[in-house]
Amino acid sequence: MQDKISGAEMIIKAIADQGIDSVFGYPGGAVLPIYDAIFQQEEVKHILVRHEQGAGHAAEGYARSTGKTGVLIVTSGPGATNTVTALTDALLDSIPIVCISGQVPTHLIGSDAFQEADTVGITRACTKHNWLVKNIEDLPRIMHEAFYVAKSGRPGPVLVDVPKDIQFALGDYQNLNKIKHKTYNPILNPDEIQIKRAIDLLLNAKKPIVYSGGGVINSGKIASDYLTKFINKTNYPITSTLMGLGAYPASEKNWLGMLGMHGTYEANMAMHDCDVMLCVGARFDDRITGKIDEFSPNSQKIHIDIDPTSINKNIKVEVPIIGDCGKTLKKLLDLLPDNIEKIQKPFTDWWDEIESWRKIDCLKYKKNADVIMPQLAVERLYEITKNYDTYITTEVGQHQMWAAQFYKFEKPNRWMTSGGLGTMGYGLPAANGVQVAHPKSLVIDIAGDASILMNIQELSTAVQYRLNTKVFILNNSYMGMVRQWQQLLHGNRLSESYSESLPDFIKLADAYGATGIRVKSPKDLDDTIIQMIETPGPVIVDCQVASSTNCFPMIPSGRAHNDMLLGEDVPDEVVANAISDDGKVMV
Amino acid sequence: MGKKKPTSTYDLRSNSEQEERHTMSVIVDNEPGVLARVIGLFAGRGYNIDSLTVSEVEHEKQLSRITIVTYGSPTVIDQIKMQLERLVPVHRVADLTAEFGELGAIERELAIIKVAGKGNQRLEALRLAEAFQAITIDATLESFIFQITGRTREIDRFISLMSHVGLVEVSRTGVAALKRGAEGL
Numbered sequence: 072m073q074d075k076i077s078g079a080e081m082i083i084k085a086i087a088d089q090g091i092d093s094v095f096g097y098p099g100g101a102v103l104p105i106y107d108a109i110f111q112q113e114e115v116k117h118i119l120v121r122h123e124q125g126a127g128h129a130a131e132g133y134a135r136s137t138g139k140t141g142v143l144i145v146t147s148g149p150g151a152t153n154t155v156t157a158l159t160d161a162l163l164d165s166i167p168i169v170c171i172s173g174q175v176p177t178h179l180i181g182s183d184a185f186q187e188a189d190t191v192g193i194t195r196a197c198t199k200h201n202w203l204v205k206n207i208e209d210l211p212r213i214m215h216e217a218f219y220v221a222k223s224g225r226p227g228p229v230l231v232d233v234p235k236d237i238q239f240a241l242g243d244y245q246n247l248n249k250i251k252h253k254t255y256n257p258i259l260n261p262d263e264i265q266i267k268r269a270i271d272l273l274l275n276a277k278k279p280i281v282y283s284g285g286g287v288i289n290s291g292k293i294a295s296d297y298l299t300k301f302i303n304k305t306n307y308p309i310t311s312t313l314m315g316l317g318a319y320p321a322s323e324k325n326w327l328g329m330l331g332m333h334g335t336y337e338a339n340m341a342m343h344d345c346d347v348m349l350c351v352g353a354r355f356d357d358r359i360t361g362k363i364d365e366f367s368p369n370s371q372k373i374h375i376d377i378d379p380t381s382i383n384k385n386i387k388v389e390v391p392i393i394g395d396c397g398k399t400l401k402k403l404l405d406l407l408p409d410n411i412e413k414i415q416k417p418f419t420d421w422w423d424e425i426e427s428w429r430k431i432d433c434l435k436y437k438k439n440a441d442v443i444m445p446q447l448a449v450e451r452l453y454e455i456t457k458n459y460d461t462y463i464t465t466e467v468g469q470h471q472m473w474a475a476q477f478y479k480f481e482k483p484n485r486w487m488t489s490g491g492l493g494t495m496g497y498g499l500p501a502a503n504g505v506q507v508a509h510p511k512s513l514v515i516d517i518a519g520d521a522s523i524l525m526n527i528q529e530l531s532t533a534v535q536y537r538l539n540t541k542v543f544i545l546n547n548s549y550m551g552m553v554r555q556w557q558q559l560l561h562g563n564r565l566s567e568s569y570s571e572s573l574p575d576f577i578k579l580a581d582a583y584g585a586t587g588i589r590v591k592s593p594k595d596l597d598d599t600i601i602q603m604i605e606t607p608g609p610v611i612v613d614c615q616v617a618s619s620t621n622c623f624p625m626i627p628s629g630r631a632h633n634d635m636l637l638g639e640d641v642p643d644e645v646v647a648n649a650i651s652d653d654g655k656v657m658v
Numbered sequence: 659m660g661k662k663k664p665t666s667t668y669d670l671r672s673n674s675e676q677e678e679r680h681t682m683s684v685i686v687d688n689e690p691g692v693l694a695r696v697i698g699l700f701a702g703r704g705y706n707i708d709s710l711t712v713s714e715v716e717h718e719k720q721l722s723r724i725t726i727v728t729y730g731s732p733t734v735i736d737q738i739k740m741q742l743e744r745l746v747p748v749h750r751v752a753d754l755t756a757e758f759g760e761l762g763a764i765e766r767e768l769a770i771i772k773v774a775g776k777g778n779q780r781l782e783a784l785r786l787a788e789a790f791q792a793i794t795i796d797a798t799l800e801s802f803i804f805q806i807t808g809r810t811r812e813i814d815r816f817i818s819l820m821s822h823v824g825l826v827e828v829s830r831t832g833v834a835a836l837k838r839g840a841e842g843l
Binding site: 191192195196199200203220253254255378379380382383384387 | 687690691694695698702733736737740741743744745746747748749
């Protein structure tokens with residue numbers, strides 16, 4: 072029998088036993104025992120953030136880029152409430168993170184003590200599950216259960232609220248990593264009969280399409296490999312959601328680009344006109360479907376998802392398959408006939424049709440010799456960084472969509488973005504989290520001038536830990552996506568969307584002890600990007616881009632997939648009338 | 659495009675889907691906050707609760723049984739069941755209405771009803787209570803409290819009649835339900 076150890080020590084031990092080498096956090100009164108335990112060990116490294124939201128996003132970046140679970144430690148009250156945005160972000164994007172929050176001592180709970188908040192109450196709606204630990208005997212079980220719940224089934228955030236007296240209390244620690252959970256045991260292995268039904272549909276398809284999502288990434292690299300194998304074997308066209316980019320290599324010929332509101336013309340048209348749709352690990356989000364009752368009207372749909380609630384939630388499907396994406400794709404490949412190219416209906420006409428859509432070249436934009444077009448900036452960034460070991464994060468807005476459209480992802484876990492919640496301020500702390508997990512890699516936050524200011528304080532974290540995090544700001548002096556919608560919906564009345572009084576990003580970087588580089592001319596763009604990569608430590612690039620450029624193509628809200636606004640030559644009145652009165656109530 | 663303002667273009671619920679009343683049994687760990695999780699799910703996702711009953715049913719195993727009467731389109735009802743199953747402390751969810759039909763499950767509710775009145779009104783209240791096999795559990799010179807058990811509809815009917823003979827207030831337990839036959843959930 073081991074000696075008794077304190078609750079604080081148990082927490083760190085459980086984190087180490089789960090194979091987590093780095094945690095993100097911020098100390099405070101109610102977690103001092105945990106920080107004391109951190110001080111006295113070397114297994115788990117602690118990264119001090121500058122705001123608890125940053126700890127949450129950093130944990131997300133760590134999790135998303137490694138496939139492991141991210142961990143953050145925060146104090147009670149404001150420490151815990153500051154994590155709410157990050158927890159919600161992780162909930163919507165299915166990112167496994169464990170938040171350890173301190174709480175006032177058990178005998179003070181409910182007394183409105185200093186820095187007391189009902190943390191489990193507040194976070195109940197933004198976690199998969201949460202626990203308030205009331206007895207030291209429960210702590211080892213709850214810690215390991217927390218990691219289990221965060222990672223299994225559809226991953227997500229969990230929170231363990233630990234009162235200060237429990238952190239001090241002594242108890243027996245056990246590594247309970249491998250115990251079967253009494254209630255939460257999600258289905259991982261798909262039903263073979265359903266897979267056979269899916270294959271029957273697929274073999275008779277004349278216009279098949281695969282639409283994949285973040286579930287493939289969450290299922291691990293093996294799932295991406297199976298997906299690629301499946302496409303190679305069947306020759307189906309494939310598109311993906313924002314969250315699923317990188318699961319299938321963007322350089323392959325079957326890749327149609329991202330779909331949805333700012334997806335490519337070919338991807339959306341193919342989704343609209345297909346006759347059999349195979350959805351793998353995506354959830355028919357409104358940014359994907361556009362107008363529900365005109366979504367892919369003539370197709371039979373197969374939906375693979377680990378979460379039964381995702382099935383038939385937004386779109387009715389003919390063949391639901393509940394299971395892990397990797398396991399299900401493997402089974403699908405196993406059961407697919409070997410001579411499939413002979414059995415399946417030929418679909419050369421379908422590919423011809425897709426080629427005709429591709430010829431529209433929906434991502435084309437007006438080149439400009441004097442001003443940097445934001446699209447060009449991302450294109451050049453891709454060309455110059457593609458041979459590096461690169462990870463990309465983004466904030467939220469136009470720059471995010473340009474990054475998704477113009478940066479080509481070849482591998483999973485390389486793309487970290489806030490998809491479901493759309494959290495401005497996600498990118499920089501997430502990039503720090505990625506950089507901590509991959510110290511030698513090139514990690515770039517493609518940012519906007521407005522978003523970056525939402526968590527700019529995390530630059531200090533990057534400087535402290537000598538992280539090489541690069542921030543590439545597409546600076547157009549506007550909240551670009553807000554302005555774009557005001558132009559579409561609100562008669563071009565640009566209410567509060569101009570970024571008045573932006574800081575001088577060069578001086579800002581300098582003040583933090585980082586490096587700032589400004590670029591204004593397309594001819595200096597490549598050199599600046601190279602300089603950014605070669606400068607050690609954190610770097611901010613203030614890339615001043617054409618300020619009035621909008622993000623196209625676009626499915627205006629309330630419209631269907633085959634009703635897209637295409638890029639460069641959209642006249643003003645089309646923009647002004649793009650959204651009907653009915654569409655205007657939509658977000 | 660019709661004149662009708664959509665609540666959302668993304669709204670799935672087509673008009674053709676009739677709303678149905680379903681009774682669900684949910685077996686949960688009797689731990690702090692479990693009821694809040696269930697209710698929070700209904701509130702957060704805009705589901706309806708007509709009746710909710712909760713009590714510990716197996717002390718040894720610390721299991722509680724929550725009986726929820728809800729209504730919604732078949733799609734929504736399916737979602738409710740799956741969303742409940744996804745909660746970590748939930749052991750089992752049974753949609754009694756879907757699995758066993760209207761007649762396959764027994765539903766009972768208890769209500770206590772206070773009426774006040776004099777003379778004929780008082781007599782009438784007593785006669786009605788007798789007709790409904792309600793029990794008188796409290797009486798003063800001006801009032802009665804009746805206790806009635808039965809199906810929700812019977813209780814509704816009894817209360818509506820009592821409103822003509824001096825109804826003061828009502829307290830109801832909500833629905834308890836079990837499937838018929840030898841097996842449990």
